[in-house]
Amino acid sequence: xxxxxxxxxxxxxxxxxxxxxxxxxxxxxxxxxxxxxxxxxxxxxxxxxxxxxxxxxxxxxxxxxxxxxxxxxxxxxxxxxxxxxxxxxxxxxxxxxxxxxxxxxxxxxxxxxxxxxxxxxxxxxxxxxxxxxxxxxxxxxxxxxxxxxxxxxxxxxxxxxxxxxxxxxxxxxxxxxxxxxxxxxxxxxxxxxxxxxxxxxxxxxxxxxxxxxxxxxxxxxxxxxxxxxxxxxxxxxxxxxxxxxxxxxxxxxxxxxxxxxxxxxxxxxxxxxxxxxxxxxxxxxxxxxxxxxxxxxxxxxxxxxxxxxxxxxxxxxxxxxxxxxxxxxxxxxxxxxxxxxxxxxxxxxxxxxxxxxxxxxxxxxxxxxxxxxxxxxxxxxxxxxxxxxxxxxxxxxxxxxxxxxxxxxxxxx
Amino acid sequence: xxxxxxxxxxxxxxxxxxxxxxxxxxxxxxxxxxxxxxxxxxxxxxxxxxxxxxxxxxxxxxxxxxxxxxxxxxxxxxxxxxxxxxxxxxxxxxxxxxxxxxxxxxxxxxxxxxxxxxxxxxxxxxxxxxxxxxxxxxxxxxxxxxxxxxxxxxxxxxxxxxxxxxxxxxxxxxxxxxxxxxxxxxxxxxxxxxxxxxxxxxxxxxxxxxxxxxxxxxxxxxxxxxxxxxxxxxxxxxxxxxxxxxxxxxxxxxxxxxxxxxxxxxxxxxxxxxxxxxxxxxxxxxxxxxxxxxxxxxxxxxxxxxxxxxxxxxxxxxxxxxxxxxxxxxxxxxxxxxxxxxxxxxxxxxxxxxxxxxxxxxxxxxxxxxxxxxxxxxxxxxxxxxxxxxxxxxxxxxxxxxxxxxxxxxxxxxxxxxxxxxxxxxxxxxxxxxxxxxxxxxxxxxxxxxxxxxxxxx
Numbered sequence: 001x002x003x004x005x006x007x008x009x010x011x012x013x014x015x016x017x018x019x020x021x022x023x024x025x026x027x028x029x030x031x032x033x034x035x036x037x038x039x040x041x042x043x044x045x046x047x048x049x050x051x052x053x054x055x056x057x058x059x060x061x062x063x064x065x066x067x068x069x070x071x072x073x074x075x076x077x078x079x080x081x082x083x084x085x086x087x088x089x090x091x092x093x094x095x096x097x098x099x100x101x102x103x104x105x106x107x108x109x110x111x112x113x114x115x116x117x118x119x120x121x122x123x124x125x126x127x128x129x130x131x132x133x134x135x136x137x138x139x140x141x142x143x144x145x146x147x148x149x150x151x152x153x154x155x156x157x158x159x160x161x162x163x164x165x166x167x168x169x170x171x172x173x174x175x176x177x178x179x180x181x182x183x184x185x186x187x188x189x190x191x192x193x194x195x196x197x198x199x200x201x202x203x204x205x206x207x208x209x210x211x212x213x214x215x216x217x218x219x220x221x222x223x224x225x226x227x228x229x230x231x232x233x234x235x236x237x238x239x240x241x242x243x244x245x246x247x248x249x250x251x252x253x254x255x256x257x258x259x260x261x262x263x264x265x266x267x268x269x270x271x272x273x274x275x276x277x278x279x280x281x282x283x284x285x286x287x288x289x290x291x292x293x294x295x296x297x298x299x300x301x302x303x304x305x306x307x308x309x310x311x312x313x314x315x316x317x318x319x320x321x322x323x324x325x326x327x328x329x330x331x332x333x334x335x336x337x338x339x340x341x342x343x344x345x346x347x348x349x350x351x352x353x354x355x356x357x358x359x360x361x362x363x364x365x366x367x368x369x370x371x372x373x374x375x376x377x378x379x380x381x382x383x384x385x386x387x388x389x390x391x392x393x394x395x396x397x398x399x400x401x402x403x404x405x406x407x408x409x410x411x412x413x
Numbered sequence: 414x415x416x417x418x419x420x421x422x423x424x425x426x427x428x429x430x431x432x433x434x435x436x437x438x439x440x441x442x443x444x445x446x447x448x449x450x451x452x453x454x455x456x457x458x459x460x461x462x463x464x465x466x467x468x469x470x471x472x473x474x475x476x477x478x479x480x481x482x483x484x485x486x487x488x489x490x491x492x493x494x495x496x497x498x499x500x501x502x503x504x505x506x507x508x509x510x511x512x513x514x515x516x517x518x519x520x521x522x523x524x525x526x527x528x529x530x531x532x533x534x535x536x537x538x539x540x541x542x543x544x545x546x547x548x549x550x551x552x553x554x555x556x557x558x559x560x561x562x563x564x565x566x567x568x569x570x571x572x573x574x575x576x577x578x579x580x581x582x583x584x585x586x587x588x589x590x591x592x593x594x595x596x597x598x599x600x601x602x603x604x605x606x607x608x609x610x611x612x613x614x615x616x617x618x619x620x621x622x623x624x625x626x627x628x629x630x631x632x633x634x635x636x637x638x639x640x641x642x643x644x645x646x647x648x649x650x651x652x653x654x655x656x657x658x659x660x661x662x663x664x665x666x667x668x669x670x671x672x673x674x675x676x677x678x679x680x681x682x683x684x685x686x687x688x689x690x691x692x693x694x695x696x697x698x699x700x701x702x703x704x705x706x707x708x709x710x711x712x713x714x715x716x717x718x719x720x721x722x723x724x725x726x727x728x729x730x731x732x733x734x735x736x737x738x739x740x741x742x743x744x745x746x747x748x749x750x751x752x753x754x755x756x757x758x759x760x761x762x763x764x765x766x767x768x769x770x771x772x773x774x775x776x777x778x779x780x781x782x783x784x785x786x787x788x789x790x791x792x793x794x795x796x797x798x799x800x801x802x803x804x805x806x807x808x809x810x811x812x813x814x815x816x817x818x819x820x821x822x823x824x825x826x827x828x829x830x831x832x833x834x835x836x837x838x839x840x841x842x843x844x845x846x847x848x849x850x851x852x853x854x855x856x857x858x859x860x861x862x863x864x865x866x867x868x869x870x871x
Contacts, residue, residue, distance in 0.1 A: 057503045059867035077505035085503045091496040093423065095430035107419035108504040136430075152500060 002071055004160055004191040005033040005056065009065035012051050012215070025051040027215035028065070033193060033208075038186045040206035040223070041195040048215035049195045050088050053164055057085060070160055081109060084158030088165050088195075090149025094138030098129050098148050101137055102155055109156045116155075123151035142169035150178065160191045167201050172272045179205050203227070236264070416506045420514025425522050427491075428484045434522065437480045441530055445469055449537045458551045462538055462559050467824045469534040474749045474823075477526060481753045482776040485519045485760030489861075490769040498866050509858040512761055516854065519757045523750065531746040535739070557639055557695065562741030563732040564832040568625040570725070573610035577603055580610075608725070615729075616722045617713040624666060624710040625729065631705055632698040632733040640701065641732040642694040642709055646686060647722040656685050657721055658714045664700040666708035677702050691727075698733055707731065735832045744833040745823030751845050755816050756780065758850040762857035766864065779815060786817040816845040 010029040013021045026048040033039045041049050054060040056067050058075035072079040092101055099120055106116035124130045127147035132140075137148060146169045153161060163182075167175040182192050182205045196202050202209055203223060210220035219226065235248075245261045252259050428434040448468050454460025489512070492498040502508060542555065581603060584590045594602045617623040632638050646657045662669070664679030680696045701707045709731065713721045723729045759779055763772035782789065790812060821841045826833045 054499075054867045057499075059499060059502070060865050075502075077507065080503055081505040083503065085500065087496065087499045089496075091499055093427065093497055094495075095427055096423075100426075104419060104423055105500070105504065108416055108501065108506050110415055110505065149500075156504075 002035070003032045003068070004035045004037070005031060005039075005067070005069055005193060007031045007052070007056070007065065007067040010052065010055060010062050010067055011064040012048075012055060012060060013063040024215045026055065026062075029212075029215065029217065031210060031217070033191065035191050036186065036189050037208060038182060038192045038194060038206045040202035040209035041193065041212060042197060042199070042202055042209055043212035044197060047212040049197075049212055050164055051215075052212075053085075053162055053193070053195060056162070057083075081156060082159040084153035084156060084161045086149050086153040086161075086163045086166055088168075090145040090152075092137045092145060092148060092152075095136055097136050098124060098133040098140075098151075101148055102151055105152045106155050111156070119155055119157075123154060127151045143171055143174055146170050147174060150181075158190065160193070161185060162193045162195075164195045165197075166194065167196070167198060172269050173276060175201065176269065176273060239263075417510050417514035417517060420501075420506070420511055421518035421521060424484070424488045424515045424518030427488055428480075428518075428522055431487075433484055433487060434480060434526070437476050438526065441473060441476055444472060445530070445533055445537070448472070449541065457554075458542060458545060458547055459555050459559050461545075462541060462555060463828045465541070466534060466538050467828045469537070470531075470745065470749070470824050470827065471822075473527070473530045473534065474752065477523060477530070477749070477753055478756055478780060480526070481519060481523055481756045482760050482773065482780065484522065485515070485757045486764045486769060486772040486776060488515050488518070489761065489764035490767075490772060493866060494769070496868075502866060508862045512765070512854075512858050512861050516757055516761055519760070520754060523753045523757070527746055527750055527753070531742070531749075535742050557641075557734075558693070559830050560738040561734045561830045562736035562738060562832040563641065563830050564735035564834070566627045566630060566731040568615075568627070568729060571611060571614045573607055573614065576610050577606045580606055611725050612722055615725060616720055617711055618720055619713055619717060620715045622710055622712045623723075624708055627707045627709070627731055629705045630701045630707045630731065630733065631735075632701060633735055635698040635701060638698040638734045639695045640698045640707075642696070642729070643691060643732055644694075644729045645691050645724060645727060646688045647724050647728070648688050648717075648719045649722070650719040651688060652717070652719060655688050657688055657719070658685050658717055659683070659721070660712040660714055661694060662708075662710040662712075663694070663696050664708065665702040665706055666710055667702075667706065675702065693732075701733075732831075738830070741830075741833055742827065744835075744838055745827050747838055748821045748823045748833065748841060751841050752816070752818050752821065755845050755850040755853070758854040758857065762853045762860070765857045765861040780818070782812060783815045783818040785819060786812050786815065787819055814849070816849050821845070 007029050010026055010031075011024070012026040014023045014025055016022050029048070029052060031039075031041075031052075041052065043049050051060060055062045056069055056074050057080075058073075067074065070079050070082055074080065074083070093104070096104060102120040102123060103116055106119060111119070121130075124133050127150060129144060129147055129151075132144070137145060140148065146166070150163075150166060153163070161182075163178075166178050170178065179201060182194065186192060186205075186207075192205075194202060194206060206223050208220065208222050209226065210217045212218065240261070249259060249261070448465055452461055452465035452468060454462075454464035492501065502511065506514075539560075542552065581590075581599075584593060590602065594605065597605070615623070630640075632640065640663075642661070642663060646659075648657060659682075661682040661684070662679060663682065665675045665677050666679065667673065668675035669679070678697070678700055680700055682694050682696070684694070686692045709729070711721070711723075756776065759776050760772065763775045767775060790809065821837070823833065825831075
């Protein structure tokens with residue numbers, strides 16, 4: 001099988017001045033990332049994530065082993081033309097403004113001026129920096145620099161996106177937006193390598209993850225396999241009368257099981273986003289980045305180059321369009337629940353779940369264990385970004401579709 | 414190419430917006446007008462112009478050299494240090510393209526700034542006489558001796574090796590070597606003898622005549638222009654008033670020697686000049702024979718009561734207008750540009766493996782050594798008696814590998830209005846740019862292509 005990224009016995013040893021091996025930053029790493037997959041590379045600081053990426057891109061030479069990107073050498077122009085890379089910090093030319101920055105990178109890709117201009121505008125719109133696009137990047141806050149860094153990684157409409165800690169320094173809206181973007185890009189057939197130690201980010205968007213420690217993979221596999229707690233069940237319902245709750249308790253007691261019944265909390269992320277969106281509707285001025293929810297249309301087109309121009313012409317969505325429907329999604333508990341249990345689901349619930357595929361060490365299971373299966377939502381696939389913003393996406397843990405098996409925090413039981 | 418150009422324009426932007434270039438530009442824009450007003454030289458208009466052009470060009474050349482070093486080093490080291498290089502080399506651009514792009518950017522910046530400042534200097538040099546009260550004599554003098562490009566003819570050195578050999582053998586046979594040259598090696602003795610004989614060939618005894626012949630003298634317009642005999646007297650016995658009389662004949666002297674008639678005029682000049690000072694005799698260029706032959710004869714009148722010598726290096730030369738001041742000035746600017754091109758190559762090379770301070774120091778060391786190479790070579794020449802071998806194979810070799818900036822310094826041509834010949838331009842272009850510059854740049858490309866660009870972070 002052709003992997004999007006493949007490393008074979010990749011090793012990086014940092015030696016001291018005398019050539020004596022000091023640190024194994026990456027130790028015999030064998031990664032296989034399939035095309036059209038969102039792959040998360042996790043690990044604490046200094047576990048070798050960034051070193052791995054730097055070796056993939058030819059910024060560091062491996063001590064041993066080799067790596068293939070899109071079936072070739074990552075430093076070859078033919079390959080790097082199809083790769084987008086966001087380093088661990090947005091290293092930008094401080095003296096350029098946002099527009100010039102994107103134009104410069106576009107020129108490095110050999111794009112013609114028309115394409116550059118269109119994509120630059122679309123990306124500026126997307127990352128919400130259009131209003132400050134003529135300010136030197138050196139005056140940007142960290143989050144704004146991060147946004148322009150992301151835009152820079154997308155200017156070539158890459159097939160493979162390598163993101164090193166993409167959400168550091170971003171506000172929750174930006175974080176949410178990047179996560180949505182990753183999901184959207186994956187839907188459009190792109191491959192994403194996400195490298196992070198922010199577990200929530202990885203959990204929300206990744207199909208598969210690998211956890212690195214000391215340069216070695218300690219665990220890898222599908223997110224839901226790794227996180228599923230087979231000895232727990234969660235039931236989420238509409239508001240429930242006390243009597244019904246008592247009956248459920250009784251029922252469970254007969255099965256010798258305990259349960260806890262409470263009202264779920266709203267996620268802080270959802271609450272924050274709603275608050276800010278509301279403020280934006282009242283047009284509170286800000287000197288910072290404007291948050292938009294649209295995604296550079298040229299990125300989400302399945303077809304290649306030829307159609308992009310047409311799409312770009314047709315694409316631009318006005319900024320006001322996004323703020324409209326927000327109110328419909330109230331900061332209320334998620335109500336879209338099937339009142340009567342789904343037959344399929346129930347039968348599934350009773351089946352023993354498959355055990356996660358784990359290597360080497362026991363996977364780092366989430367201690368709070370709040371990601372069990374939840375009822376499937378009927379109309380979730382083609383929803384607007386705004387719906388996603390309000391956190392409607394929930395994990396069902398049942399389908400194989402990359403767009404659907406991304407586990408998102410389903411709220412507390 | 415498009416990618417390299419993107420890098421080049423970005424480099425220029427960086428230099429301009431990071432205020433690196435701005436400092437130098439402002440400095441020059443302030444200093445050049447100040448120089449115009451303050452330069453006075455020896456008080457004459459010519460001296461004033463010479464001082465201004467000399468200082469102006471030297472200053473421009475120096476500041477642009479520093480600017481080139483700083484910009485070329487900074488554009489690479491800052492990318493590596495601030496890691497913008499991560500997002501640049503991971504784009505579809507080869508590393509050598511990146512370096513060549515930056516190099517192009519520096520060169521474009523250099524060409525633009527050099528054009529600007531050389532233009533300012535030229536403009537000032539041409540306009541100054543209009544704002545200064547000038548006498549017609551002054552005007553003629555500067556037209557002949559400054560606003561021009563004069564080719565220079567030096568009498569060829571006479572081969573005296575036979576005479577040296579003979580005398581050496583004679584002294585050796587008579588066992589007088591030690592007495593005549595105490596504590597000297599055979600090489601040094603031969604050197605001194607050679608010098609003595611050569612000087613002898615350029616000396617005129619009391620009452621004697623010395624004639625120098627030149628061929629291939631081709632003034633651009635013989636009927637309009639003047640020809641200059643530039644000379645410096647030396648004497649065996651310095652007269653009380655330090656003045657020497659001279660009786661000069663300039664023209665086709667074959668007629669006088671052979672008794673055949675010549676159709677070009679022969680000029681006779683009698684004058685009195687101070688010793689050990691440069692003086693010029695002006696004669697019409699029409700004295701040159703049709704076949705480009707010219708002879709200069711000097712008679713040492715008996716009342717001088719001393720032998721008159723013309724020092725070997727610069728005792729006598731014939732100057733004539735061969736090109737315009739503007740053309741010469743442009744070629745002078747080209748010489749500066751070659752120097753800048755080499756320095757840009759050098760900066761790239763240093764930055765490809767050193768950090769900013771290290772690379773700057775390295776480049777400055779090379780620059781200063783190159784700019785003072787002849788001085789250094791000379792001073793080591795005196796020491797060579799003791800450290801000869803060590804020195805010859807180390808420092809001297811290194812200095813010869815470096816470009817010798819001081820030998821292609823345009824002010825040494827423009828101030829005495831000497832022609833900067835295309836031969837010289839070609840030689841410097843070939844040596845400094847095509848050979849040394851290219852080697853250094855290729856070295857930079859190779860080092861940069863194979864090094865690790867990311868820092869060691871664990």
